[in-house]
Amino acid sequence: MGHKTFSHAKLTLNSNQLSQGIAGVFLFMAAFLMLGSLVFPTNAKASSVRPPANATINALPENSSPQPAPKATGGFVPGNTLGNRSQTSFWKSVRDGAIGTRDTMQAFPSPLIQSQGQDWRYLRNNYISRYGGWLLIGVTGLIALFYLIRGRIKIKSGRSGAVIPRFSLTQRVVHWFTAVLFILLSISGLILLFGKHLFIPLIGKTAFGVVASASMQSHNLFGPLFIIATLTMFFVFLKGNGFKLVDLKWALKGGGFFGGHASSHRYNFGEKAWFWWAIILGITLSLSGLILEFPWLVGTNMWPLLAGLAHGGAALLMIAFAIGHIYIGTVGMEGSLEGMTRGSVDENWAREHHDLWYQEHNKEATGDHPPAKAQAATSKG
């Protein structure tokens, strides 16, 4: 088309700038979240407009170091409270999940008080956050190691200049919509899970309270959108993500990541695994998230606790895989990102990474941009 060499192409962003830009945005957001809390730590007090909705929770005065609890003598709790007699047998039956009835809310008998929250807290703090933290650090380390050893996977035969359409505009829009939400949720979620270990020593409890409140609000806000995104992504990317025999071979050959060639269709084993991983965990996150946000949806008090554990666990597993996905989609492999930005990939990239798919679609290869007729190829999958 003669105009390819336009000097004014500088108006547009290339994918490198783009990925830097995206990263920049989120780094910036994370930074100001922290900054916000650093700059105004002491200003955190009740709003002047109207009292907080849950003022009772937030009204803990600053530095109110809890009074040392007075000792109970002879089974009597000091002070003039109702039921000030500690009844061991009573609390034992609570611990055992005693069933009772009440006049409102529920017609059938169920536990009125339960202590599983203790177990929940134990599991969350000792397993999810500890092992989850190690998981993320480990995955990041492995990827860094991989990068040091293998470097960026280049297009071996160089760029051909001809491109094949790979992802339709709908697929691209849905992908990035999901990705943006996922990242927003990851940041806020990780702050909620690890924040107290990371931030409290750095910025103090009050400031962290601000960060945590902000994270919680944004997490609750974006969560429902992520459910829609996950479901849409399932339908938009389903085609071509079914497992086949070549995938086993691909996996056995280590995906060709450590040398050698591994054949694959439109998606290789790794990508298919990521698809199902993201969808199954995404649905887990969605359901557990809904339970956490609307606990009255489910009857007994057990569910929110289980949901909490599932939510944290699934999130960490998904983030771990996502780190790998993002790595291979950007720095890790030359020529991948443009499939998701411009919608088309270099012919040689296709031949080297998705040979079977390439053989079906190489006829659609064209100059520098996808032509009208090639549009059909994207929907064929």
Next chain:
Amino acid sequence: MSTKTSAPTQTAADQAVSKFLEYTHASTAAYFDACVHCGECAEACHFYLSTKNPIYTPIYKLQPMLKAYKRHKAPLSSIKRLFGLVPEQITKQELEEWSPLVYDSCNMCGRCTLACPMGIDIAFTIRKMREGFVAADIVPGDLRQSEKNALETGSPMRVQAKALQAQVRAQEKDCGIAIELDKKGADYLVILSSMEIMGYPEVIGSLAKIFKEAGIDWTISTKAYEATNVGIQIGSWDTARTLVQRVVDEAEHLGVKYVISPECGHAYSALRWQGPNLIGRSYDFEVIHIIELLHQLTTEGRLQMKSKNGRRLTLHDPCQIVRRGGLVKEPRALLNDVADHFEEMQGAGITNFCCGGGGGVSANSRAAKLQASAFECKMQQFNDIDGLELIVTPCANCRTVLEDGLEEHDSPLEVIGLSELLAQHLDHRQT
């Protein structure tokens, strides 16, 4: 603006820029400021649709003029300049690179305006931007040549008065009706496009028949017979004015009540809508499009159709007459009178595709390949109509462009002008 007049190349760019600014009226400024870069306009443009090349996004074609506006004229641009936030100076090289976008890839058809959420009139802005390219003399050679021809001989195809007379005589013989040239005091003055005079002279005979039937007192001038206006296409106010002035002078000299704009899209726009603004005054006569007149005659009962055409036919809407000229119902009413199987194509009427040859593109051989590719959109519309046999269009330029395109596709489809078709079905009461 800073006028660095040292290097000659800078001068050309400067001249272009001052024209850009001169033609940036409030409407243009509003367009530039309101565009949200949504790219919706691309979805309407056959140049983008047939190539999928994003440089054919309509608003992108206006970039140089937009840059000049943002640098020199936009409100608050002086504050932005303090922070270095205005676009760079435009260079001649840039304009040269843009020339194919400005001249080859826009028919000034106005379809993109319909898709634009901001209602931006890109077609008219392209028309204005071409003024700058003319000032910098960065114009396709063919258009320059047509302009020269038109100014020298009155016709972009160098059709001389003698040739016109010969064609008129031949048509008189064919239809057996005398046609009086240069008749003073006639009610109607017919002007034509060179394309009609040389390529489709039957049009003259058809008009003679129709006017005789309706009892219309008309004439053709040997001094101002050319209706087309290359000044509008190339983007030269001066040329456009000169050419319009010729017709106006002659019409007022002959003392006609009406000038009939022929079956030619941009000729109608040139005389009817842009003309009075070009010459700076309104006319002593009225401009009426041939379709308007025919519609008026049939509704008044002065023309009657005796038979109907049995072929499956469709109407191609010339952009300047329909979308930008406002004559949407008239051609359809006329066609329904004479056609048994009149089938509309997808998007018919105001959202119809351009033939791909408007706005000087068909006269510009540099654009031939691109034009052929843009024609794909039109061809698709025809292919979508089952059993289509005939295409009717009230524009001689569309007609040649369609005929050429169909020939490329080895298509058996035929194309005919609307008046010509009507003339075939006239009910001759007097004869």
Next chain:
Amino acid sequence: MTFLEFVEGPAWYVAITIFTIGVLWRFLGIIAIGRRTDMSAPKGSASAGFVKAIFRHFLPRTIFAERTRVHILGGYSFHLGLFILLFFAAPHVVFIKAHILGFGWPALPRWAFIIAAQAAFAGLILLWVRRICDPVMRQISDWDDHVGTILTFLVMLTGCLALQESVEALRALHMLFVNIWLIYFPFSRLMHAFTFILSRGYTGATYGHRGIVP
């Protein structure tokens, strides 16, 4: 003076002044450029066309639906969501009453606020990701598009982070971004919120005069 008092006080007044003067200056500046009166004989009313076009272009034409679908979805959910938030969020109503108009109106309940915010966020993200992955939009986008989007996003985000309404720091952060956004507005493409009237209107007038409104 606390930071909150600063961003709700002096900074706010400076920002809103720049915003008001800038928007007026630019809007009137465009009109002041002027345009020729059309001397051709009219076939319809230019002023009626002006008004009609403003409304006509709210409705996309179905024939262009392929591309417009995402934009209709994203565009409408973002803009409607934003307007609802802007004028009916409880803290905004209180702020407008206290700082601008002196009177207020009924505000949205919290759940409606959340839904409006989600619609606005979904729309904005949709529009922005489209901008980065559509070749046409990449071709015509410039830094202003991205800065405008991101600033708007940050204004909305900080607003929602402050949802608990219990922490001054978050509210101050929100106000800070509001002020930045207000100052940026008149110099940027965000002006389309006002100039759309002119651009649609002028086209409507041109063609209304010709008896047709595209």
